Amino acid sequence: MTGGHRRILVVEDDLETAGQLMEQLTASGYRVDLASSGNEALSHGAAHDYAVITIDRMLPDIDGIAVMRQLRDSGVAAPFLIISALGEVDDKVRGLRAGGDDYLVKPFSFLELLARLEALGRRSDTIAKETILRVGDLAIDLISRTATRRGREILLRPKEFQLLEYLVRNEDRIVSRAMLLHNVWDLHFDQSMNIIDVYVGRLRRKVDDQQAYPLIHTIRGVGYCLRAPG
Known part of the structure; x- marks a missing residue:
């Protein structure tokens, strides 16, 4: 410095x-x-x-x-x-x-x-x-805490942005619900694990609806993966 x-x-x-x-x-x-x-x-x-x-x-x-x-x-x-x-x-x-x-x-x-x-x-x-992270046509700005897809802003709540940032930083990797619970919510296992599915569902609608291809993928029985088409 x-x-x-x-x-x-x-x-x-x-x-x-x-x-x-x-x-x-x-x-x-x-x-x-x-x-x-x-x-x-x-x-x-x-x-x-x-x-x-x-x-x-x-x-x-x-x-x-x-x-x-x-x-x-x-x-x-x-x-x-x-x-x-x-x-x-x-x-x-x-x-x-x-x-x-x-x-x-x-x-x-x-x-x-x-x-x-x-x-x-x-x-x-x-x-x-490194203020902007990109996956496919998705870009997230770490300073303004905003996300865009094909240049159009995606309106996200703070926790939704944290969730998306974590998925982007783990591009092409499968992340389990437990990993999301620990790293995004700083919580341990509890009976409200479905909070992950609720938030991912909201995020998927905002990020993937009416787009040429989906970025957020469900890995059945394991968790989620964010990836762009190869």
Whole structure:
């Protein structure tokens, strides 16, 4: 990260920790903004283009995971580094599945933090170039969170867009209902598994109806696959 790409948002409600992070990161050449609550993080995250956002899991108003989800739904593409005292494997898995790109457990070495920020910053530069994904005549814009087919916009709700993005990123791969439940809804198996079929049905009507060929295919007894004709 160089120049304008060195702007970081630190989301941390502990004033001592926040002060240390801001002082050390500023001394290391980063431009640092601070948010001490979830609402402040949402405001900052939507208003500025950050190379990386560091976020605590436990905030006084909105849980850090909920903040990440809301920022992702609003089109924020910056990588998230979760910094948390919650260090169990389940905590890390939940954070990463919810949209985190890396996870650092408190207490931590500042040198390790810097190394992780640099790695995420390099990834951020790469991700910034990949803002539109395409399959056949379908295109999804990861910044504006919009989808088009043959140039015509498809009106999608946020969860429908997340579902479509996951299918597009797994083009030509069979994805099971369990994979969708875990990666799109961050849920485990439960008796409402038919929510997947309902959402895929809605998405298929919006994406495939009145089109030259279908993109979303049902793999009977297994799950779904998004693919264009070969």
